Each structure stands twice: as structure tokens, then as C-alpha cells.
Amino acid sequence: MAKRVILRNGTLIDGSGAPAARNDALVIEGNRIKSVGPLPPDIRLEEETVIDASGQWILPGLIDAHVHLSYGYPAVRGEGRGRGNTRPEFNTLRAARSAQRVLHSGVTGICVPGGTWFTDVAVRDAVRLGLMEGPRIHCAGRMLITYGCIEDDEPSWVGTPDHSVGVLCDSRDALVNEVRRQSKHGVNFIKMADSRSGESQMLAQEDIAAVVAEAHRRNLRVAIHSRGAGSTRAAAEAGVDWIIHADLATEADLEAVAKRGIPIAPTATFLATVIEEGDRLGPDQVQLDINRMKRHFDNLVTLMQRAKELGIKLLCGTDSGNNPFMPFGEKHAKEAEILVRYGGWSPMEAICAMTKGNAFALALEGEVGEVKAGKLADVIVLKRDPLADITVLQGGRHLACVIKDGKLVDLGEGDLSFGRAASERPRSAAPLNMISSP
Numbered sequence: 001m002a003k004r005v006i007l008r009n010g011t012l013i014d015g016s017g018a019p020a021a022r023n024d025a026l027v028i029e030g031n032r033i034k035s036v037g038p039l040p041p042d043i044r045l046e047e048e049t050v051i052d053a054s055g056q057w058i059l060p061g062l063i064d065a066h067v068h069l070s071y072g073y074p075a076v077r078g079e080g081r082g083r084g085n086t087r088p089e090f091n092t093l094r095a096a097r098s099a100q101r102v103l104h105s106g107v108t109g110i111c112v113p114g115g116t117w118f119t120d121v122a123v124r125d126a127v128r129l130g131l132m133e134g135p136r137i138h139c140a141g142r143m144l145i146t147y148g149c150i151e152d153d154e155p156s157w158v159g160t161p162d163h164s165v166g167v168l169c170d171s172r173d174a175l176v177n178e179v180r181r182q183s184k185h186g187v188n189f190i191k192m193a194d195s196r197s198g199e200s201q202m203l204a205q206e207d208i209a210a211v212v213a214e215a216h217r218r219n220l221r222v223a224i225h226s227r228g229a230g231s232t233r234a235a236a237e238a239g240v241d242w243i244i245h246a247d248l249a250t251e252a253d254l255e256a257v258a259k260r261g262i263p264i265a266p267t268a269t270f271l272a273t274v275i276e277e278g279d280r281l282g283p284d285q286v287q288l289d290i291n292r293m294k295r296h297f298d299n300l301v302t303l304m305q306r307a308k309e310l311g312i313k314l315l316c317g318t319d320s321g322n323n324p325f326m327p328f329g330e331k332h333a334k335e336a337e338i339l340v341r342y343g344g345w346s347p348m349e350a351i352c353a354m355t356k357g358n359a360f361a362l363a364l365e366g367e368v369g370e371v372k373a374g375k376l377a378d379v380i381v382l383k384r385d386p387l388a389d390i391t392v393l394q395g396g397r398h399l400a401c402v403i404k405d406g407k408l409v410d411l412g413e414g415d416l417s418f419g420r421a422a423s424e425r426p427r428s429a430a431p432l433n434m435i436s437s438p
């Protein structure tokens with residue numbers, strides 16, 4: 001029998017919202033947590049892999065509910081940059097390396113609402129089938145759009161070329177057929193997308209309802225990019241499974257969302273990054289209207305404050321990988337920081353949202369996101385207290401150890417710094433406090 005992994009000592013934050021508590025022994029057997037609490041009497045420590053977490057904090061592995069692995073970032077030095085150089089094979093290998101970088105930052109699960117080709121499906125399966133290590137991946141394919149939606153970037157006579165993130169569907173039948181095509185190729189869910197900024201509604205409620213009906217019949221969930229008020233209301237009434245952004249929703253729209261129990265993934269991290277980096281880099285480089293971004297950010301902060309009162313579940317996601325300034329492995333826990341700094345959430349509430357709450361974004365509710373007996377063994381150990389400073393969850397800089405699906409991740413393995421300037425490369429992780437070596 002394979003050795004068990006046992007974490008001794010440390011402070012346990014189990015993801016359920018229970019107060020942080022002293023840990024004696026967390027026992028992992030196979031890919032599940034076997035027990036939490038006193039060391040079981042039948043265990044002979046000298047036969048197991050034992051890690052001493054004294055003075056450290058044990059948490060569920062982090063989950064980012066909004067990551068894009070396959071948009072083609074980061075650019076790699078020497079790579080051809082013209083669109084004619086775009087090809088799925090190179091992009092898939094890059095996405096695979098990016099997934100490893102995500103895992104090495106303590107993020108053991110990601111939800112990917114949209115990408116190129118079926119790249120994310122391939123990376124998901126490579127991880128699941130043991131070809132490579134990586135986080136759990138729950139992914140959509142290309143976003144279903146109509147003219148005028150986000151990702152409809154080319155003239156109408158070009159449409160959406162194969163390398164696009166969106167796929168133009170010019171009728172309700174075409175939307176339904178695209179659901180069928182993506183279902184055949186193994187996506188976990190369908191991503192629809194309305195207009196970029198929400199100023200006008202591009203998808204009729206009947207369009208959304210047609211997609212939802214076909215997807216649900218095939219056991220696929222539906223998520224929608226919707227910043228606008230009308231589209232958010234329409235999405236709620238059409239029965240989508242979760243809404244991404246919703247920043248222009250009115251109080252009445254939010255009540256419609258709340259009534260149907262639909263979660264929202266505000267994704268304020270992207271806006272915060274545009275505002276912060278935009279001030280540093282200048283709007284030309286970021287190429288987004290910073291003042292508009294500030295208004296949207298304020299709306300999302302209000303949403304964070306109102307969600308608890310309305311009983312709307314918020315998913316914690318960042319949009320990492322959607323732009324060159326959203327690097328993998330860096331900002332996955334920044335949404336938790338925003339919830340605390342601006343949204344009025346406690347650090348414990350933000351941690352629970354990123355763990356137990358975000359299990360929804362992996363369709364693994366009740367299976368991951370908590371350090372409890374019987375759950376899948378996704379666990380991280382931190383050298384700093386995230387309840388005292390929520391930012392220590394970011395960038396993997398304070399990690400002592402990452403366990404995903406019961407396996408210890410070798411944080412020192414391989415150089416994952418491709419596409420990153422030397423000054424930005426993280427220092428390699430300190431060695432583990434092994435009591436006995438694996």
C-alpha cells in the first residue's frame with residue numbers, strides 16, 4: 001500500500017468557516033482525507049510520509065473560479081507573434097505549462113469559462129489521466145456569441161476565425177448546434193457572452209433559454225458573461241447556472257438572480273488590475289478605459305456588499321490569463337483580498353468563498369474545498385497566517401507545501417518562469433520540514 005501523508009501540528013483553517021484550530025494529525029490516504037484530529041493509534045509514523053506544519057497554517061487548496069489557460073499568454077520569447085503563427089499545438093503545450101504554474105501557487109482547482117479550440121479540454125484530461133500534474137480543471141470551450149458580443153472582434157465578413165475565443169452563432173439553431181458540437185468534444189459547461197461592457201443587450205432571453213435547454217438536456221451547465229442589467233435579468237430568467245460580472249445589474253435584477261439561487265462571479269480582480277497597472281503603465285499599454293473600469297469596480301464592490309444581504313452566493317474568480325498583465329500563479333487569491341479590503345468580508349469568509357464555496361465552480365460541491373474526513377485531499381500549508389493578512393494567499397510566496405488529490409507537489413521541480421522577466425520570477429520554495437522522507 002502507498003504511504004499515507006500525515007500533516008502534524010500547525011493551525012487548521014478547514015474551509016467550513018469553523019474557527020482556526022490546533023491540528024494534531026491530518027491523515028491523507030490515497031486521494032482522500034482519512035481523518036482530522038488526534039493521530040489514529042494504529043498508525044506507525046516511521047512507515048508514513050510525515051510533514052511537520054508547526055508554526056504554519058493548513059488550508060484547503062485554493063480554487064480560482066475564473067481563469068483562462070489558452071488565450072495565448074504569456075508570450076514566449078522568440079515565438080512568432082502574427083496571427084498566421086497561431087496554432088493549437090503550441091498553444092496547448094503552453095496552456096499545460098501555465099496550469100502547472102497555477103498549481104505551484106497553491107491553486108488546486110480552476111474553472112475555465114472559455115478558451116481557444118478544445119485546448120482546455122485537452123489539458124484537463126492530461127491532468128485527470130495522469131500525463132502531467134496540474135490543478136483540477138472544469139472548463140468550457142469557445143464562447144457562444146452573436147454579432148456585437150464580446151469576442152466578436154473582426155468585421156462581419158471575417159466572422160470568428162478558428163483561433164478565436166468566441167464562436168459566432170447567427171441563429172438560435174446555430175447556438176443550439178454549437179452546444180451539441182462542444183458537448184461532443186467534452187466540455188464541462190457552456191459559456192455564453194453578451195456585450196463587452198454591458199451597455200446594450202445582445203442576447204435575447206429566448207437565445208439564452210434555448211442554449212440552457214439544450215445544455216441541460218446534455219448535463220452541461222451554462223455560464224454567461226453579462227455585465228449589463230437587461231442581460232443579467234434575462235440570464236436569470238432563462239435559468240443559467242451562474243453569471244459572470246453582473247456589475248450593471250439593478251437592485252431588481254439582483255433580486256431576480258437571488259430568487260433563483262444563481263451564483264455570481266464578480267471578478268473584480270481584473271478591473272482592480274487594470275486600474276492599478278493602468279496607473280503604472282498608462283492607458284495606451286492597457287488599452288482599456290480606466291475611468292470606466294473604476295466605475296465598474298465600484299459597482300462590483302457594491303455587489304459584494306449587497307450579495308450577503310440578498311443571499312446571493314459569490315464565486316471568487318480573477319480572470320487570470322485573459323491579458324498579458326494577468327499572469328498565471330500570481331493573482332488567483334486577489335479576489336479574496338478585494339472582498340476583505342473593499343467588500344467588508346472577514347478574512348475567514350473570503351477564505352471559505354475561495355475553497356468550500358468555489359467547489360461549485362468545479363462541480364465538486366461537498367467533495368473539495370474543506371479539510372474534513374472523506375473529502376478529496378487538496379490541501380495547502382502556508383508559512384504565514386492568512387487570517388491576519390489575506391494577501392499571503394497570493395503568488396505562492398508563503399507556501400510550505402501543496403497536496404493535490406493526495407499527492408505532494410514538488411514545488412522545486414522544473415523551471416516554470418517562461419514568459420516572465422527575471423525580476424518577476426519567484427524564488428524557489430524552501431525545503432519541506434520532513435520528519436521522514438517520502
Ligand SMILES: [Zn+2]
Pocket residue numbers: 066068113319322
Ligand atoms: Zn474571463
